[in-house]
Amino acid sequence: MVAYFIIPNYIKRPFCLLIVFLFLNVTHTYTQNNKLDSLSTVLLQLQRNNNFDASNHEHINLLNAIGHEYYFKNIDSLYFYTKKAQELSRKSNYEEGTIMALIGLSHYEAYNGENDKAIQSLEKAYNLAKKIENQKLKIRALNPLGILHYDIGNHAEALKAYLKAIEIATDTNDLLNLSFIQENVAHLYLSQKDYQQSLSLYKIVQDINHQLGNDVYTAQSSSNIADLYVKLKDFENAKVYIDSSIVIFEEKEINDWLAYSYMVKGDMYLRQNRPKLALYWYDKALTLHEDLNDDRSKAQLLNSLSEAYFKLFNYVQAEENAIASLEIGTRLSLLDDSKKSNQLLYEINKKNNKADIALKYHEVFKLLSDSISRKENLNSLGILKTKLEFEKQQKDAQLANEKVKARQNIYFYMALIALAILALIIFLLRKQSKARKIFNKELRLKTKALEKREEELSGINATKDKLFSIIGHDLRGPINALASVLNMLKDDEISQEEFLEFTPKVKNDVDAISFTLNNLLSWGRTQMTGSKTEASSFDIHELVTENIKLLQETAKNKNISITNTTPMKAFVWADINQIDVVIRNLLSNAIKFSHPKSTITVNATKEGDFLKVAIKDKGVGMSPEILDQVFSSKNATLVTTYGTSNEKGTGLGLSLCKEMVNNNGGEIFVTSKLNEGSIFYFTVPLRENITK
Incomplete structure (x- = not known):
């Protein structure tokens, strides 16, 4: 089904799944059918809603997601859903939806051999993602663009797209996409027969996959590494890697990758000149392809089947598979597959003593070989040029950064000099101030x-x-x-x-x-005016309850519950307005520094002629250094910190609480443990004319 998202030959299947992950970030917990059924059910429920709006972003995202699930099932359904998503996105100016729709449509265009249109769609998607500064969507457009350029033989352009995507993924620490794109670059070097460079990149990809902790990603890379080892004729390592991949893909029912892995295992046996075993694994892969619309991968598989039958002297089956592969390769402009098909058909007809037909296939084979050889030479030069240009750009950027840092250092040293001058001025001013104080001491005494x-x-x-x-x-x-x-x-x-x-x-x-x-x-x-304290008798339980109601919404936003366990009818003698300010500030602070989903408790106990109120939270607590500063009379500055949800405070509340508690003849203090919480205590008189 998919065309330009798939790299030909040994790396076809990986890219199909890479785009799936890039597009939806879905895992393979369920089979593709389950995902498609689930998405279709959600879409139907949404469309039946009385308030349904076709331009709703959720609806457009569902259309794109369903279209994507049809990549390897039904290319016409892919076009239907993605085209609809594109039209609705355009009407509602939903740029993210337009980008995803363009990526899906490019898949359809490439499948039908319209590679130029597919490239235009992907470049348009990238430019739109660049316009809205969406880094992930940039990568989602660049990766298939590189794959498509590779697919049609523009390896230098492919590398250019990959390097851009790698730069973005590295800057944003996007390990998932970095893994996929690095693997694509490894495939690119493999196609240039630079096996050591390719293998070193695969090892980097495996390290990233281990960091991600996803066995499916690791299995994908392992299947590609197995294919590389097959080409190096290191069949022992190839078997270890491909067998581990097959176990994962069979368990997860990931048929795309499973078909590819079966084919790699067949290639392994074919290179060992064991065509019967190779044919067994090729047949298993072909069975899976019956439910996959992936003609590019199928073209390679059919050539492999033809070669296996040829080695078993079954020329009829060999010819049928080679012709079927040639039909796909011609339709989709797959030069490597077409070259292999013509070579096989030449050998088969030569064995069947059909010299004229064999000569015709041989001529086409030679033409394709020459064309591919010229293109490979150009690609090698192009890749080298692209790599050098990219490295030069990186060096230029590094030099620019160094210049910026040098300029910043100059500013830094200038600031240090200015601070030194300022310190000298302050020192002289202080010295002058000290002399003036000595001079005025006698006058102040009088x-x-x-x-x-x-x-x-x-x-x-x-x-x-x-x-x-x-x-x-x-x-x-x-x-x-x-x-x-x-x-x-x-x-x-x-x-x-x-x-x-x-x-x-x-x-x-x-x-x-x-x-x-x-x-x-x-x-x-x-x-400024010395606020007057007007004491009266009031129930502190009711005052706490009123403040809890006042701050309930703030607490609810952090999923914090507040419990009032103060005794009922707990009457005290104080200024109700001032104590109200004290309770509100202490409760507000408790909410500010409490962790979400925690509890704040307010209780009170009688101690002699005073009632001691305690407000306890399970929050961040305070270090001993901060604890010493909270109510210190020597500390003239306001202690301010940020809450657990980055709430900003003035540091004024606790200073205000201390003054008002003292105005009413009480005391205020706090106990706290870092990362365990704090308890703020204050006392108020139980009756008139009581002070501490």
């Missing part, structure tokens, strides 16, 4: 009121700096992001649907801004 005023001004400046820092770093960013999204919507740079996709992120930013503003307002009042 004017206590002025000293007090200076302290107040310093406090106000510190508050101002902290406020500007928080506003600049933690409010301006989300607000600018929100403004940017709204401007994009206003200027029609994004659609309403795309704007809705930003909605969850925008809501989270707005919630974070709101939470930060509430803390800023509360903290600003305490710092």
Whole structure:
């Protein structure tokens, strides 16, 4: 069925499956029939939906996937589904769907011998993937493009496509695609009879496959390595590799690769001049080909059958198979297979004493041999030229990177010099400041009121700096992001649907801004005006419950449950608004640093005249260094870290909690173990006029 996705001769079957993996990343847990039936069922259910939209991306992806499953079953069905996917993708401007459809259509075009059209489809798919900067789709277009160029004898162009794909796969650490493409390059060198280079590449592929941990990929490479060993007449190694592959393919029912492996095993026995055994394995492969639309692989298999029958002196069967292979080779422009068929038919007719017919086949054989020989010479030169050009490009890129690094080093040293100058200036300023302080010491002693005023001004400046820092770093960013999204919507740079996709992120930013503003307002009042504490009696259990409800959605987003085990009717004497801020901040922090699917517990116990509230999480915990800084009076900076889902905080909450707990005559402290979680404690009086 497939044409240009398959490399002729010894590497035909591998490429069929390589494209399957590249296209859908499917494994062989189920047979192809099961996959096709499953995909068809999903498609039927989708089309029966009342809200069915043919241009829906899910629908287009299903059409492409089903079309791909028909690669080796029915070429007309492949065209039907892929063409439909292309039309719908074009109407809905779905570029990914268009790319996948073009790859499928190129398969159909190559099968029908329209190689130029197939190349154009693949180049169009690659350029479109390049336009949208989709690295995986670039590889999916480049790999079959290289295979098709190889198939029609343009080995230099094939290598060029492979090298581009290898560069992308290497940059993106895409081991799966890197394995496939490196194997294709190994096949290319094998066709040039550079067996050592080919074998070394196969070993690299095997190492990658072991990293991937997939026995099917390893079996695929092993079957190709076995074929290489057959050509080297190392039949002992060939048997080890091909037998291990056959076991996997039979177990997984991967008939494409199994047919190829049977053929390789037949080739092994044929090279050992054991045609009866070779014929046994060729017949097994031919039986599998009855359900595979893979004429290119079949052409090679028919030639192998013909050669086996010829060695058994069964010239009738030998001629029938050679003629059948020649028909396929002529139709699909398979020069190597056609050459082999004409050679066999020459030998057969010579044995049958049909000199005129034998001479005709011999003449065609010589013409094809000369043509292939010239093409091989050109290909060898082309491959060498392509390799040298690619290596030159890589060296040029390396030199460019080195220039960039050198420029960066210059900037780095300039920055160091600037820092040194700045440090010197700071040192001189500090020295001057110290002298000024000594000079003013006597004056400050005489004017206590002025000293007090200076302290107040310093406090106000510190508050101002902290406020500007928080506003600049933690409010301006989300607000600018929100403004940017709204401007994009206003200027029609994004659609309403795309704007809705930003909605969850925008809501989270707005919630974070709101939470930060509430803390800023509360903290600003305490710092700048000395917020008044108005104590009253209230039930702390109810206050905890209200805060849990308030933060429930945030916790739900991380699949975190919060349990309130504080005693019912636990009345305390404190400022309810300030304690509300304390509980909300501690719960918010617990959610922020808890692992998804964990639990947060809030409980309270009576200790003398105070109620001790504990909020326990099972999160990232804190190192001893961070623990020392959390409530340290010596630490004037705000300790900020990121949560388990990369949530950003201001570091203001805990400072605010400490001030408000202290305002109400209580204490706040924390215990924590790294990677085990933290417990924050604070105490509040049970009745009026109680302090610690």
